Amino acid sequence: MSKQTLIRLNNLKKIFYTDEVETHALSDIQLSINSGEFLSISGPSGCGKSTLLSILGLLDTPSEGEYVLNGHSVVDLTSAQRAAIRNKEVGFIFQSFNLISDLTVEENVALPLTYRDNLKKADIKSQVKSALEKVDMAHRSNHFPSQLSGGQQQRVAVARAIAGNPSIILADEPTGNLDTKNAEAVMQLLEKLHSEGATICMVTHDPRSAERAERIVEILDGKIIADSITHKSTAVA
Amino acid sequence: MKWLFDLKYAYRMLLKNPGFSGLTIAVMTAGLGLCIYMFSFIQSVMFRPLPFENGDKMYVVEAEIDGVFYNNGSLLLHDYQEIKQQTDSFSIIGAYYPSTANLSNGDRAERYVAVNTTANLFDYTGIHPIMGRTLTPEDNQSGAQKVAVIGYRLWQDYFNGATDIIGKTVKNNGVVTEIVGVMPEGFRFPINHQVWIPMTDDHTRLSRTEAPNVSGFVLLKDDVSLEQASQEIKTIMTELEKRYPETNSRTSGYITTFKKAVMGNGSEMIIGMMLTAVLFVLILACVNVGNLLFARANERAKETAIRVALGAPQYRLIMQMMWESVIICTIGGLFGLFGAAWALELTVDTLPSLMPMEVPYFWTLELDAELIAQTTLIVLLTSFLTGIVPAWKMSRSDFNAVLRDGTRGALSKRAGRVNQILVIVEVALSCVLLCMSGVLVVLLQEVDQTYYGANLDNKLKARIGLPEISYDDDTSKETYFLQLLTRLKDKPGVKSAGAMSSLPGEGAWYTTFETDGREVIENNYPRAHLIISYTGTMQALNMPLVSGRYFNINDRKGNQRVAIVTRSLAEKYWPGEDPLGKQLRWIETDNKEWITVVGIVNHTIHGQPYSMMKHRPSIYVPYSQQPSRFMDLFIEVSGNPNDYRQVLSSTVSSVDPEVPAYNVNTIDDALQRSTGGMFFIRSLFSVFALCALLLASSGIYGVLANSTARRTQEIGIRRAIGASDEKILSMMMRQGWFQLSIGLLFGLPLGYLTSLGFVQLVGPESSNYLWVFLFIPTTIAIVVSLATFFPAKKAIQMEPSSALRYE
Incomplete structure (x- = not known):
């Protein structure tokens, strides 16, 4: 497995301005994520981990600092450019699944692919099928999200995240809304994806989930206070 | 895809x-x-x-008198000739005037709408006959053989579609006329005409007072704009007004499309x-x-x-x-x-x-x-x-x-502002529409109750046009109407009968006159309606006599010429004086004899009861002193006037089979038709206003319900910290009323300004329409209050704990 640097954050800051109050959500973040890495970002509520994930996913822009993705700086991109990169390079998994209730499972998974140019219908269909098979949800492709359990919905969300073969999967508390059994199934799915070469960055405040990654970055008050390798990494190595 | x-x-x-x-x-x-x-x-x-090859360049030239646009033959023939000679704006110019074709084949007389026209009317439209030929310039020569081109419907109805129609003759207004062509189905140019007769009037042989009025049809040149042509016509007409003040006083000309001309004044x-x-x-x-x-x-x-x-x-x-x-x-x-x-x-x-x-x-x-x-x-x-x-x-x-x-x-400030603006726009727009519609309803209520200066109930009317060739002297005309009215009065159920050149409510000739002893400045002659009335007609119409007398049998030719004027004319031209015995005479006729005023009647309205017409004064002269071939005939009956249609038509035929009665109708219906266009417009505006009210009320309710629902959490917080339901409700209502006030602030003046057009057009006698500007805001205020109250009430009915959790 190659260990190229996929993401590099240098002196990254995020400041929110509300009226006369200046809130430093992130300060001097230095972080590199390699291809094929399974990283978890943990910390207490309000520490800035979701903000960091938003910046990583190009949903938000940093106030200062450098963000290099796949060797290209993505700080000064336009909204449309960021949307295009988000569509091709990033796959999101949310805590509350965030499936569109009026689209079928198949349509939800296909959604990011429909935003790509020059992708034929047949290609979309085969990529969707492959993604659903990976998460073992192909048999539910014509169902609507409301007809699925929470665990199944999150598996569909994972399928949507991987359907476009993104460079990185960003998972925001992916097990937060699930019971223990389903949470375990989702974590196993992420581990499986990682073992197949996917780069995963997961935000969680659950230490047990964090332990499933090979690297843990801890944040407190907007700063990285620890960046450690777990035993899993050692095992993989 | x-x-x-x-x-x-x-x-x-x-x-x-x-x-x-x-x-x-x-x-x-x-x-x-x-x-x-x-x-x-x-x-x-x-x-x-118009549906012709050059339809977009086809215009009509007519006269404008006292700022009122006339149509369907209002331009003096001589003025048309002057325009034709002086103008350079048109590639085709011709003239026509409407007339009546009383067709008779010996046992059947029918009346059709005809047009006397120059021969180039057919080249102008580019439409060819389906049989025979159209008119030629030779047909327009005075003394030429009488010919006519007929329409398809007439050919089918009157001649049963006879294929050998070309060359056949028929009596038209008593004159033997040869049918030379049949036009294709649907050809009715200029408006609804079915007979085209060559115009043989020669302006070089007629004086300006004898000449007929015509409409000019023109084809605008490609490189000439309508404004340029209009300016050219106005310049020519201004010059003509200076040269011929007797006939052209306060007269100008205008050019417009045929469609606009038909629609008339105020239509734009x-x-x-x-x-x-x-x-x-x-x-x-x-x-x-x-x-x-x-x-x-x-x-x-x-x-x-x-x-x-x-x-x-x-x-x-x-x-x-x-x-x-x-x-x-x-x-x-x-x-x-x-x-x-x-x-x-x-x-x-x-x-x-x-x-x-x-x-x-x-x-x-x-x-x-x-x-x-x-x-x-x-x-x-x-x-x-x-x-x-x-x-x-x-x-x-x-x-x-x-x-x-x-x-x-929660509802953001910006979203809240958008909602507020939406409510304000809806209030303002609905206010404008409701004001326009409301004003029109009130104004037309007044029009509906117009008193025309005569009792027009229970009367059946018809138009009579005597053929010139059979009735070429005054005695024959007078004898005809004497016989006709006598026979009609003898019919069972007929209470009275009479004849007038134009009955009240019908348009009348608006012509120039002068009064004895009143100086006319710069040939600016006054105008009044000239109406010829058969003796006894004014009594039959219950036209109240203010002073003096009605016409009687002594008012005959050779005796002193007399007139009865409306009080409006007397007050205008002899204010503070006794008008009886005063004298006046016509300017646009060859007979310049003075006419003595012998009676005053209440003001009568000839034409539509709108501001541009209804205040015009009228002068009545006895039929025996000024006989006319065209008269409105009426009978007053006991019972339903419609039951007497056959009686009236057969009696007219019994006097002269070649003279048909046309436009047979009750006077009530004719009056309703004369204002029907305005009532139709009122119906449309009522639909607009109803839609506006429904849209605005549902829209305002939707906006307020939505914004209130989005403020449920805020309301929950306010209640959690102790605000009473009354305070919350009052806060919501105040916000609704604020938007209402701003909306009305824009809508009410705009509604007033847009309604002014109707007010000027109708010219109401009272200011009752002003109540609309109180009634409409009140209605909208009630609607807005209800639209605010119900969502607000729903919000305060929710438990504060639920409201706080509301998403």
């Missing part, structure tokens, strides 16, 4: 919310349907070129107001649908945020929202198109009963390809207008916050 994915989704969303979809489609159907109907109607009656203003009204209804519909889509976009904020996270380009986000408005507006447009087609059909069926004349041939009220193309454009425009604001707003929302919180969030 990615757009199909979005389209399919939008379609599915609309199916999923049938209430929302049904409401928005109904709103757009109403707005677009009215808009399509009005566009079609206005284009057909006003703007679409009314059409403009109708367009404004229908545009307001459409805007209201767009505002309503836009607002509903906006509310829905807010509800779907999370979905949009997910799409953003998945990398949706902004144009796809916008299009996702736009598709819904496209579907709503397209379905609304389709239903609107069907509704408009139905309304047009209804109008075609209704119009004949509202018009004083046959509906012009060029009023083709139907949907055509051009209108469908325009509808498509309107649908696209409305789709854009209704969808773009919600779509744009959603594509730029704070999706990070939505993704993080998973809620729609």
Whole structure:
């Protein structure tokens, strides 16, 4: 497995301005994520981990600092450019699944692919099928999200995240809304994806989930206070 | 084909919310349907070129007297000749004047609408006959053999479609006339004519007072604008006014399309107001649908945020929202198109009963390809207008916050401001429309109760036109009407009978005169209606005598010439004096004898009871002193006047079989038809106003209910910290009333200004219409108060704990 640097954050800051109050959500973040890495970002509520994930996913822009993705700086991109990169390079998994209730499972998974140019219908269909098979949800492709359990919905969300073969999967508390059994199934799915070469960055405040990654970055008050390798990494190595 | 994915989704969303979809489609159907109907109607009656090759360059030249536009033959023949010689704006110029063709073949007499015309009328239209020939310049020579071209319908009805019609003769107004051509079906130019007779009047042999009035038909040259031609005509007419003050005092000329000429005075203003009204209804519909889509976009904020996270380009986000408005507006447009087609059909069926004349041939009220193309454009425009604001707003929302919180969030300041503006716009627009409609309703109520200066109830009328060739002297005319009226009075059930050149309510000749001892400055002669009245007619019409006497049998030719004038004329020209014994004489006739005023009657209205006509004074002269070939005949009956139609027609035929009675109708119906156009407009405005009220009230309710619902949490917080229900309710009501006040602040003055056009046109006698400006704001205030109260009440009925958790 190659260990190229996929993401590099240098002196990254995020400041929110509300009226006369200046809130430093992130300060001097230095972080590199390699291809094929399974990283978890943990910390207490309000520490800035979701903000960091938003910046990583190009949903938000940093106030200062450098963000290099796949060797290209993505700080000064336009909204449309960021949307295009988000569509091709990033796959999101949310805590509350965030499936569109009026689209079928198949349509939800296909959604990011429909935003790509020059992708034929047949290609979309085969990529969707492959993604659903990976998460073992192909048999539910014509169902609507409301007809699925929470665990199944999150598996569909994972399928949507991987359907476009993104460079990185960003998972925001992916097990937060699930019971223990389903949470375990989702974590196993992420581990499986990682073992197949996917780069995963997961935000969680659950230490047990964090332990499933090979690297843990801890944040407190907007700063990285620890960046450690777990035993899993050692095992993989 | 990615757009199909979005389209399919939008379609599915609309199916999923049938209430929302049904409401928005109904709103757009109403707005677009009215808009399509009005566009079609206005284009057909006003703007679409005549259906000829050069229809867009075909205009008519007429006279304008005292600022009033006259049509259908108002330009003096001599003035037309001057224009023809001096102007350089037209590639074809000709003239016609309307006349009556009493066709008789010995045992059957029928009256048709005819036109005496120069021969080039047919080249002008470019239409060829289906049989025979059209008129030639030789036919226009005085002394030429009498010929006529007839219309297809006349050929079928009167001549049973005889194929050997060409060369046959028929008596037209008593003159043997050869049929030389038959025009194709549908050809009725200029308006509804069926007989075309060569105009043989020679202006070089006629004095200006003898010459007929004509309409000039002109084909504008390619390099000449309408404004240039108009200016040229006005310049010529100004010069003619200076040269011939007796006949041209206060007279100018104007050029316009045939359609506008038929529509008459004030029509452009009314059409403009109708367009404004229908545009307001459409805007209201767009505002309503836009607002509903906006509310829905807010509800779907999370979905949009997910799409953003998945990398949706902004144009796809916008299009996702736009598709819904496209579907709503397209379905609304389709239903609107069907509704408009139905309304047009209804109008075609209704119009004949509202018009004083046959509906012009060029009023083709139907949907055509051009209108469908325009509808498509309107649908696209409305789709854009209704969808773009919600779509744009959603594509730029704070999706990070939505993704993080998973809620729609409280109502932002900006969204709240948009809602406020929407309510203000709806209040203002509905106020304007309701004021216009309300004012028209009140004004026409007054018109409906107009007293024309005579008792016109229970009377049946007809028009009589004596052929010139058979009735070429005064005695024969007088004898005819004496016989006719005597026979009519003898019929059972007939209480009285009479004849007048124009009955009250009918248009009359508005001509110049002078009074003895009153100096005319710069040949600016006064004008009055000249009405010829058969002896006993004014009594039969119960025209109240103010002073003096009615006409009697001694008022005959050779005796002192007498007149009865209306009180309005007496007060204007002999104020503070006794008008009896005063003298006046006509300017535009060769007979310059002085006429002595022997009686005063109350003011009578000849023509429509609107401001431009109703205040004009009238002068009545006895038939025996000024016999006329054309008279309005009437009988007063006991019972239903319609039951006497046959009696009247057969009695007319019994006096002279070659003279038919035409335009047989009750006077009541004729009066209603003369104002029917305005009542039709009132009906349209009432529909606009009703739609506006429904749209505005539902829209305001929707906006306020939506904004109140989005403030549920805020209301919960206020109650949690101790605010009483009354305080919350009062706060909400105050906000509703604030928006109401701002809306009325704009709407009321605008409503007043737009209604002024109607006020000026109708010229009401009272100021009752001003009550509308109190009634309408009160109505809107009640609607807004209710629309504010119910959502607010619903909000305070929720438990504070539930309100705090409300999403």
